[in-house]
Amino acid sequence: QAAGDPAILEVQPWAQALGDGVDARPYGFPSPFEEQVKRRNVDWLTADPVSSVNFTPLHDLDGIITPNGLCFERHHAGIAEVDPAQYRLMINGLVEKPLIFTIEDLKRFPRENHLYFLECAANSGMEWRGAQLNGCQFTHGMVHNVMYTGVKLRHLLERAGVKTKGKWLLAEGADASAMTRSIPMEKALDDCLVAFKMNGEALRPEQGYPVRLVVPGWEGNMWVKWLRRLEVGDQPWHHREETSKYTDLLADGRARRFTWVMDAKSIITNPSPQAPITHGRGHTVISGLAWSGRGTIPRVDVTLDGGKNWYPARMDGPSLPMSLHRFYFDFDWDGRALLLQSRAHDSTGYVQPTKDELRMVRGENSIYHNNGIQTWYVNNKGVAENVEVS
Template sequence: MSNRNVKQPSRRAFLGGAAAIGAGVVTSSTAQAQAADPLIVNPQDWAQSFGDGVDATPYGLPIEYEADVIRRNVEWLTADTVSSINFTPIHALDGTITPQGCAFERHHSGAIDLKKSDYRLMINGLVDTPLVFTYEDLERFPRENHVYFCECAANTGMEWAGAQLNGAQFTHGMIHNMEYTGVPLRLLLQEAGYDSSGKWVFVEGADASSNGRSIPMEKALDDVLVAFKANGEALRKEHGYPVRLVVPGWEGNMWVKWIRRIEVTDEPVESREETSKYTDTLEDGT
C-alpha cells in the first residue's frame, strides 16, 4: 500500500517543535509548556550508564513501575482466600489477550501443587475401554490453539445489590481472554470408545474440593478442550497446572481445573456444585 499521499512532518518542523517546548513557547502543534522541561533538556542517569544484562531476570517480570497492575481480592467477600476469587485489573490492560499473571482466580479449596510427572486423567463410565492418560500421553495427541473468553458466573455481582465497590476491576474483573493449547475432548472420548447411550460427561478436579460438573455430550464433542498451555506457555498454578478443562461460551465454573476424571454417564450427576452452587431454583421448587 502506497503512502505517497501522506504528508510527513519535516525534520525541521520536529526540531522546531522541540525547541519551542524548551523555550516555553506555545504553538498549535505542541503541548503547552511554561518552562523548560528538565527531563528533556538535561542529561538523565538512565542515558549515561549501563542497564541490566540479558540474564538479570531469567523469566521476564513486569517492571517495578507497574506494580499496581495486579489481581486484587476483597477480604470480606469470603471467609478464607482458599475458597474465594480475585479480580483481573481490566482497567489497566489493553488489547484482547489477558496476561496469565493478571487473569482472575477462583478456587474452591486453594491452588494445588501437582507435578506433570504425577498427573493422571481417567476416562471411565459408559466407554468400551476405561483409560488413564499421563501428561506425556496428552502431548502425543494432535493439539489445537484457540482464543477463548472465560467469565465467572458471579461477574458484575458487586452491583447486584447496588454498587458495593468502586472500579471496573471489582465490578467486571471476573473475566479473562487467553489463547489455550490442548487436545479436543472428543479425541480422548473417541480413544476410550464412548457409548452412544452416554448423553453426558461428568468432569472432576483433583483438588480437595473435588469440584465437578456435568456437561452434555453434544457440547463435549463440539469445542471443549483439555488444555495444558495458555498464551504460549504452561498453565500457571492458579489456572489449573498442569491440565484444565476449557468450555468455550459456558460459565467459568464449568472450566474445571486440575481435571482428573471424565465419566461418561446417561444423565447429569447433580454433584454438590450442581445443587448447592451455581444453580437457580425454579418456581416449582426444582
C-alpha cells in the same frame, strides 16, 4: 526562571550507567513502575482467601489478551501444586475402554489453539441489588481471555469409545475440593478442549497446571482445573456446583438450572472508578470490552447521558467467537458530568439488557449471570463512580 522540560534537558538515571545484561532476567517481570497493576480481592467477600476469588485489573489492560499473571483466580480449596510427572487423566464409566493418559500421551493427539474468554457465573453478582463495588476490576473482573493450546476432548472420548447410553460427562479436579461438574455429551464432543498451555506457556498453577478443561462460552465453574478424571454417564450427577450453587433461584421459588451459556455483556474499562479522566476536557478516549458465549460481538453502543442518546463504538482487533472484543469511543469532552454505559449486541441479534430488565425476569434472589448494563458516573473533575440509573 529556567525554561524547558527537565525530562528532556537532563540526563536521566537510566542513561547514566549500563543496565542489566541479558542474564539478569531469564523469566521477565513487568516494569517496577507497573506494580499497581495486579489482581486484587475484596476482603469481606469470602470468609478466607483459600476458598475465594481475586479479580483481573481490567482498567489497566488494553487489547483483548489477558496476561497470564493477571488472570483472575477462583479456587475452592487453594492452588493445587500438581507434579506433572505424577499427573494422570482417567476416563471411565460408560466407555468401551477405560483409559489413563499422561501429559505426554495427551500431547500426541492433534493440537489446536483457540482464544476464549472464561467468565465466572458470579461475575457482577455483587451488583444484582444495586451498585456496590467501586471499580470495574471488582464489578467485572471475574473474566479473562486466553489463547489455549490443547486437544479436543472429542479425540480422547473417541479413543475410549463412548457407549450409546453415554450422554453426560463428569469432570473432576485433582485439588482438595475435587471440584466436579456434569457436562452434556453434545458440548463435550463439540468444542471442549483439554488444555495445557495458556498464551503460549504452560498453564499457571493458579489456572490448573498442568491440565484444565476448556468449555468455550460456558460458565467458568465448568472449566475444571487440575483435571484428573472424566466419567461418562447416562444422566447428570447433580453435584453441589450445579444444584445449591450455580443455579438461579427465581422470585417465585422456582429455579433456573443448568444455565451454562454466558450471555452477551460489555463494560467500559476506561474511564472507571480506578481509572479516572486526569487530562481534563477535550479529546477523550473511552474504551471497553464486550463478549458473548453465543458468538461474536459485531456492535457495541455507548451513551454519555445514561441512555438518552446512543452512539456506535469502534470495534477494534480480532473478532473471534467466545472471545473478548475491544471497543473504543473517541469524543470531545466538554467537562460536564457523564453517565457512561455500554451495550453489547451479539451475532445472534441478542442485545445486552439493563439491570432493571434483568431483575424483572429473574428477581433478586440469585447472584449468578448478571449481564446487565453497567453505569459509571463521571463528575466534572473526571472522577468516576459506580451508580445505577433507572
